[in-house]
Amino acid sequence: MKHIHLLFFLQLSFFSLSAQQEYTKYFTDDKLRYDYTITGDHQVTRIQDMNFYREHNWSGSKLNLIDTFQYGELLLEVFDSSTSKLIYSKGYSSLYKEWQTTDEAILSERTFSESVIAPFPKHSIRIKLSERGFDMRFKEIHTTYINPTSREIEEIEPFEFVRSHHILVNGPVSSKVDIVFVSEGYTSSEEEFFFDDVKKFSDILFNWDPYHNYRNAFNIYGVFVASEDKGADIPQDSLWLNTALNAGFNTFGSDRYLTTNDICRVRDVVAGIPYDQICILVNSDKYGGGGIYNFYTIFSTGNALSEFLFHHEFGHGFASLADEYFSSIVPYNNMVNLNCEPYQPNITILINFDRKWKSMIADTVPIPTPYSQAYTDVIGLFEGAAYTSKGVYRPCYDCSMKSKINNAFCPVCKIAIEQMILFYYTSE
Ligand SMILES: [Zn+2]
Structure with a gap:
């Protein structure tokens, strides 16, 4: 058995060496x-x-x-x-x-x-x-x-108007998931407050599974840039603010959808910082956020539900998880083509279900799975997800990609996040 392990280790090392040479x-x-x-x-x-x-x-x-x-x-x-x-x-x-x-x-x-x-x-x-x-x-x-x-x-070098700190350092940037937290709507007198928020949300990240088991896999940086005004634009209230990253609520007419369409400005602010993921912390108590896969994650930090907002939006931004809810009004049309399997790991239209979580469903669980209290703790096939009540399915009764009352990811979302961590992370 030891020989097999050694052989495996040698093969792995050879792969790492040749990949590094590449x-x-x-x-x-x-x-x-x-x-x-x-x-x-x-x-x-x-x-x-x-x-x-x-x-x-x-x-x-x-x-x-x-x-x-x-x-x-x-x-x-x-x-x-x-x-x-x-x-x-x-x-x-x-x-x-x-x-x-x-x-x-x-x-x-x-x-x-x-x-x-x-x-x-x-x-x-x-x-x-x-x-x-x-x-x-x-x-x-x-x-x-x-x-x-x-x-x-x-x-380009890091800009002088930006101040950055290492918040969590676990090792070389090429073998870790590097997250940069950037300030939006924090005024020049709120720098310390911002870095306290970065520490708070770093802790919140590792409070949840599967991140809890992978603290060593991450490096975290905080980047502060001062805004003239506090908060973010609220167009429906005609509130237009002067903030560093031009973020605003009410994107595409959705009150809670907080975004910035100035990604180049965001990239300027984090220039020279090592990062795989950008998280924008918005100094507002208004409920809102957004997560766009490998683009950025953004959320308001002062709301009672900010912990949920961060994890939900980072689920989109980091692991390409789909929304599992279907009853809220959204501005999108035809987000899921009911003839082609969606690429997101936590929804299916059953065309390519074998490649998703089908093997994780126990024989005793009915398919599709009834939305009843009897099935709150199982992995199944629940109808309704991705803003569509019919024909699109999610893995569990509830999940943080479905509702804000549930502060935990379902097992399928956890695995998708874990796989993404392991794509960036190499243990020494
Ligand atoms: Zn889920």
Whole structure:
């Protein structure tokens, strides 16, 4: 038995070594930031390049360079120009892709700014951006070439108006999940208060499963940027504030939907900080938040339900979990195509259920599972999820992706989060 373990260990080490060599063959330890505009309506999307930047501190895994999850509405792929070999990829979603499903997108066009990061290349690369069609397949929408020696690539350092602190340091950035917490709507006299909030929400993160068992897998940073005003815009009350990241409630007409459409400004503020995930803390007691996969997580910190808000939104932002509720009014149309299996790990329309949580359901649990008190503690197949009452199913009676009265994730969401942690995390 020991020999088998040793062999396994040697194979694993060989894999790590060759993966690491692959990284150093193609990339430096810096970050490439690529900003672009994305324009379109409910059917058509087009992209135009804006700016390229070089920053310090690439913090993603150096072993897992290719995205094996294929979650999200958009896909970034980086190819080595001379060999056409795929050397990096990352799925993500964006505010534009959500806007595309609103009524406004049927009537008009709109432009958003977006920004993606990748390890900084040593040689010329081709970047391909794809969007997910209604049939769930990715289709190419844009290609651009980057020569790393080009003078058009601007080098940026952390800005002087920003103050950053390490909150939790567990090891090298390339083997941990690095989270940066950024301030929004905290005034210059509230810096200490902000860093107290960062510590508070770091503790809250590890209070919940599965994060509880993975404290060693994370590094956490706090970045403070002062705002003139406290809080965030509330358009329905005609409240327009001067804040660092231009965040506001009432996104797409939804009172509680708190976002910023200024992702480039957010990236500026965290320039040079190692991060895999951005969490924006909004200094407001008004209930609201948003989580966009591999884009950012944002939530108000002063509400009685802020603990729930953080975990729920980070579930979207970090692990691509879908909303499991279906009775609230949302501004989106046709979020789930009832003919194609959704990519999110915690919902199904039963087309590809074998690849989801089917094997976790005990033989004694009826399928579909009745929504009754008898089944509150089992994994099953409960109808209603992702804003759709019929034809879309969730794993459990309740979960923090379904309701705010339940401060815990269901077992299926826990596994999805755990898998994402393990994508970034390598234990020493
Ligand atoms: Zn769940």
